[in-house]
Amino acid sequence: MATPNQPTVTDETFPKQTNKTYALVELMHGEGPMVGKGPDGTVFSFPVVLLIEIILVLGVTLAVFLFSLVKNAPLEAIANPLVTTDPAKAPWYFVGLQELLEHMHPTVAGVLIPTCLVIFLVLLPYIDRSRAHVGVWFSTPRGKRIVVWTALYTVIATAAYVLLDNQFSLREMLRDVVPVWVAQGLVPALIIAIIVVLPALVLRLRKATTRELMIALFTIMLFSALIFTLSGFFLRGPGFKMYLPWQMPNGYNPLDGL
Amino acid sequence: MKSGREGKRLFSRREVVGTVWGVSLVALFGQFSGALFEYLKPRIPAGGFGSKVTAGLAKEFKPGTVSYVQSGRFYISCLPDGGLLALWQRCTHLGCTVPWVKAKKLFMCPCHSSVFNPEGVVVSGPAPRPLDLFPIQIIGGEVIVDTSQPISRDKFDISQVTRV
C-alpha cells in the first residue's frame, strides 16, 4: 500500500490464541513465492483479462469497421403493399424457417418446431445434470465421435429431405387425397420426428449417457438448422423455387439480400 | 421452540400472513398485466381496412380474364361462363401480395411459391386454403365490391360466383 508509515502490530490487535495452532505473524509487502502460480492454477484477472478484452474490443470493431467500408447495408425501394419483391426472403437467421415453411404447414414449421426447440433448450440443464467432464469440448472422445456421426447423419438426412421433397413434393402428391392437415401437417411432422428420434434410439440401445443423448439431439438441431438455412439462402431464387446458386434467373444474387 | 404448539394449528400466523402477501402480489401483478394488455390492444375500427369499391361496369369483364383493381387490392376474375369472383390479392399462406401471371393464367406467390388458379383454388404450394373472396353486388350494371369483410373458404363452389 502506498501509505509509508505502517501501524505497529501489537498484541492488542492480534491477541495470541493459545488454542490455535497457527497465528498471523506479519503483514508482508512485496512478492511471495506463490505469486503468479497459485496452487489452483489461477491468475489475477488484472491485467490479463482486461488486456484480452481490450484486444477483443479492438479486433471486433476493426472487423466490423472494415466490412462496413467495403459493403453497404442494403436499402431497396420504399415499402409497397401492392407489390411483393420476388423472391421475398427473410434475414439469414430466419431463412431456415422460411425453407421449413416451404415444406410444411405454417403451424408445424412456424409454431410447433420453434416451440419444441425452445422447450428443449430450457429443459436441457434440468435433464442432463451429471457434472462429469464439465469444461471439456464434447465431454469425451466418444462424445466427439457422436458429434461427428450425428452431424454427418443430419446433413445427409435433412439435405435428402429438402431435395426429395422439392423434387417429388409430398404435399402435391397427397393433394386432394388426404386433408390438408394430414398432407402438410402430420406427414412432414412425422418425417422430422423420425429423423430426430432415430439416432436417439440407436444411442439408447448402445447405453448412451444422458449427456451423450443431449449431444446427439443438439447436434441434430444445429446441423438441420444449418442445412435448412443454406438451402433457403443459396438454393432459393425467384418464386422461392430451387435453383443452383450460379444459375439464378433474372440476375438474382442470393448474397444481395443480407 | 414453539413448534409443538404451532403444530396443532392448521396454519401458523406467519404462513397465513405470508400467503396473503403472496396472493396480493400475484393479484396486483395480474391486474397490472391485464391493464397493460388492454392498453396495448389495438382498437381496430369496425369494418376492417376497406370500404365499398366500384370495380367497373359488369360488361367490361370478359369471360376467361382476370383484372386487377388496385384501389381495392383485389382481382376480378371472370370465369369462362361469365361468373364473377372478387379475389383478395393477399396470399392465404403468409400474406404476400400475389401477382397474376397472365402468360400462365395463374396467380403465383413469390414468397413460398403457392400457385392459385383463376377460381383462387390452390394448384400447388404451401397455401392452406384458396384465395379469400370479397362479396360482390351488381347495382345498375356496376360491380360493387365490399372490401371490409374478406370471406375465407375451404374450396371453390358455384355459390361463390356472382352472375350478372
Added chain:
Amino acid sequence: MSVQTRSRWAPLTESRVWRSFFRHGPPNNPLDRSLVMTSNIFLHLHPVKVNRKSLKWSYSFGLGVISAILFGTLVFTGVLLMFYYVPSVERAYPALLNIQVSVPLGQFTRNMHRWSAHLMVLAVILHMVRVFYTGGYKPPREFNWLVGVGLLLLTLGASFTGYLLPWDQLSYWAITVGTNIAGYVPLVGAATKSLLLGGPEVGQDALIRFYTLHIAVLPVLMMLAVSIHLWRVRKDGGLAINDSNDAGDKVGEDAIGN
C-alpha cells in the same frame, strides 16, 4: 516497495481528488490487483482471479465477450442513427436516404449498425454452441443457461424489430411474413399478431410499435439480462472448467469466484 523512487505520476495519483475516485494504489501487487476489480462497478463483474484454462482461446473463443462488445457497438451506432431517424411511414424511408446521402459518415454508421447486428446474432448462436459442447450448462450454471436462452430470444427479437425500420420492400415483406407466422399460433395467434402490429396489417401502428420495442424495451431488457448473465458467470465460479485433472486438489468453483 516504499523504497522505490516515486512514480512521476505520484502528484496526480496521490492527490486528494484522485484518491477520492480510486480506492486502490497502483495495481502492481496482489492486493491492489484485487482492489482494482472489486472497487470498480464495471470491473467487479469480473472475478478477482481466473483459472488459466478458462483463458485458453480454443476453449471459449471469447464468443460471449464478443457478443457483449457487439451489443455495445449496436447501442452506440443505434443512438447515432436515432438522431436522424423518424418512425413514420412517410418519413422513415426518406430519413434513411438522408442518412445515407447527406449525413457525414451516415452511410458508414448505418453499415456498422447493420453488420454488427448480423454478426451479433451469429456470435450469440456460436456462443451457445460452445457453452453446450463444453457442458457449461451443468450445475450450478443451469440458471445462467436459462438467462442465455432469454438473451438469444431477445437478440433475435431486437434484430427482427430493427428489420422493419428502414421501411423498404425488404423490411415490409419480411415483417409481413414473420408476423403472419405468429397468426398461426393456436388460440392466441390472432391476438398476438394484432398486438404486435397494432392493426390488421403492417402499417404506421406496426412501425411505431416495432420502433419502441427496438430502441427502448428490448435494449433495456437485454442490458438487464446481460448484467445478470455476467454477474452469474462470476458467482458460479467463473467459466466451467475441467477440474478433474487437478486430482486431489479440492479447489472448488467457490474458491475462485468471489
